[in-house]
Amino acid sequence: MGPTPKPNDRKARRNKDAIPQTVLRWEAATAPELPDFRIEKGEQLVEFHWPERTREWWQTWIDSPQAEHFGTSDWQYLLDTALIHARLWRGDLSAAGELRLRVAAFGATPADRARLRMVFAEADGLDGGRGSSGAPSARSHYGELRMMPGGKTDPGAAAD
Template sequence: MAGRGPQPKDPSKRARSNSDPMGMRIIHADPMAQPVLPELMPSGEPWPAQTRLWWGMWADSPLSEDFTSTDWSELLDSAVLHGAFWSGETKHAAELRLRVAKFGATPEDRARLRIQFAQADEADSKRTSTSSTSARERRGPLKAV
């Protein structure tokens, strides 16, 4: 099975702190709205219902807020594979998985891309600490039967 290996280690837990040999290049890019899915797939067939839902899901995703025209173009190519997959051509499954991984489709993909939803930070701050109570206090007294 093709893939990119294990997800990266948390930088605070690394033994070495090597700096990047090359600095990051910052460019200005204007986000673009999601284009409309063409009426028919390139094969001339109508899009499967699952692919239409999938395309709509990407429009609603917070990940797509910064997508540029090239991102949407690549995702449209992925929609063709998604449509073929849902039409029964399962040979496209691996390529589809690799393509949507680049956009952060699953939690593992987002971890690899170092993307974290803000709700996770908020949930961590709201979580109550249970370290102040022992397991016996949480369970209550044990009774022999």
């Protein structure tokens, strides 16, 4: 029944990955400290000082739930990102776009985490798998409310 199926070489969708997935060996990595280093300022080298806000930002990433999944290369990329964060907090607003792109890759905002399909395990299990937000259900809140014939509600009507 129905039309003759297209030949396989003419189908737009084949439901398989065109490029095979590469499985990597997991390596646990510890977050590095923000390094001390010098930068060129004019003709001399001066000590670089991390803005306090960047130090707080770095600690936030170390303490984040995502951090337990970061490998060495992730921490190195995030360390380079800390330099961009420092530039922003020193007044270089041109760094904002690059910073946003980089932290999005790590799931910085709720929208980023949704795009990356990240969920918090604790929040996911709190409802016991019922899908409830924890607020009273509509049934428990409006359980006594009944529709009257003709579609009008009578607030004084007795419950069944």
